[in-house]
Amino acid sequence: MGGRVGLKGTDGEAARKALELGAKPTSPRRAVEMLKSLRRYAPPIRLYAYPEEMGEAEALEAGFKPIVVGELRARPTTAEDTKRAVEEFTSIPVDLIVFVGGDGTARDVMDANKAGIPVLGVPAGVKMYSAVFAVSPEAAARIVARFAYTGLPVRMAEVMDVDEEAFRANRLSARLYGYLPVIYESELVQGVKRATVVDEERLQLVELAERLKPSIEPGVAYVLGPGSTVKALAEALGVDKTLLGVDVVVDGRVVELDADEARILRALEGREGRIVVTPIGGQGFILGRGNQQISPSVVRKVGVGNVIVVATTTKLRGLDALRVDTGDPELDAQLRGRTKVLTDRGEVEVEVV
CATH class of the missing domain: 3.40.50 (Rossmann fold)
Incomplete structure (x- = not known):
């Protein structure tokens, strides 16, 4: 709730x-x-x-x-x-x-x-x-x-x-x-959440941050989802974000820290937006687990095509697919299918189920 x-x-x-x-x-x-x-x-x-x-x-x-x-x-x-x-x-x-x-x-x-x-x-x-x-x-x-x-x-x-x-x-x-x-039904029951930031991944995160940096646009509001991966990327880009909250960044400045749905929507008023999320390690969820502040209203405000998924190759190796469970079946259907994931080795396509 x-x-x-x-x-x-x-x-x-x-x-x-x-x-x-x-x-x-x-x-x-x-x-x-x-x-x-x-x-x-x-x-x-x-x-x-x-x-x-x-x-x-x-x-x-x-x-x-x-x-x-x-x-x-x-x-x-x-x-x-x-x-x-x-x-x-x-x-x-x-x-x-x-x-x-x-x-x-x-x-x-x-x-x-x-x-x-x-x-x-x-x-x-x-x-x-x-x-x-x-x-x-x-x-x-x-x-x-x-x-x-x-x-x-x-x-x-x-x-x-x-x-x-x-x-x-x-x-x-x-x-x-x-x-x-x-x-148990392997494709329909989620796994336990796994922590993923280890020494190998720290190097991958540096590479990933370098790949993400050129895509950052001036005047655009970036809704940064929770997790150690997004936090590490934000810090590499000079932004001090919360570990488990959702933060909004514009031009390298945090405008909403640990924001709820209403504050995110206010921050998006009158400007373009992007959502940056990472899959939960061991589960694969990109929306609907631990980031419910990024609600269906927020996703629709930004646009399904402006959801940026980031992950290290190590994290992706531990996942069979990405998952969404926003609570809005129509939106989930729009999000499912092949999607691009930005990794430390470049963009790859992964199935969202």
Whole structure:
């Protein structure tokens, strides 16, 4: 929920602040999107849901008649409600638990899933560094349908614990929290995020910065996405950017630091814009993970053709494709296909899926 307003997550008190800033919960919409797709793909299934906004309402909107279990004890709902829901489902027991959220929700599910029932995450958080999520709600529906028809292998996948306070202070502090049994389809389930800046890559980043420098145009607003790759490039070009935020630079000067969606759009008013992003190492996402401030509105304002993807050859070697999951299916379709990526060795074409 906090992505577009620049909060980098909504664990704990940050959820209240996100709402005060005008953020809207993304999980309900993503849940409905997944369930509507599931109705198209899957055979008849018995769908259990926790009450009201924790599953029941979304299932009804998608056209299901869910079997409602458990009860909500307080408003707003908390992590304890998530854990109680998982405990209810494991006591039935169900064949599969599908949850919607980010890394924090994945940790709650893991804590409560003592029975080891297979799970699948539908991505709807800001931080999704864990390897338990489908690459999109649509992909999640396809995975669940395949599981229902023919079964799928189950693998133990990493659940990551990202320090949200450090994240908001532009420090990435992540550790392995544990593992969840996840139904697995290699092309449709994301991997765990990998850090990529090592000694070999530092040299590649210098080369990449030299290749990027001639394309920088005067008077153009450059929306610089998060990540160590873009930060290193910015610093090589004389710009001091945040590690995990989105910054806007014009003529070598930062005009918006750690900006939310609204500030980015204001900075783009009356001028041309470019978006510079790098794939998440090990996952391949260029939009929709960790950079939700670069919203569909921002991308459309700049133009799909003005999204500049940068990556070192080392990072690209670890990816089978690039991915987008902006939450806008029409925009995602426009972004998919072959795209140029600027690397330390020049431009290469890579498939966006």
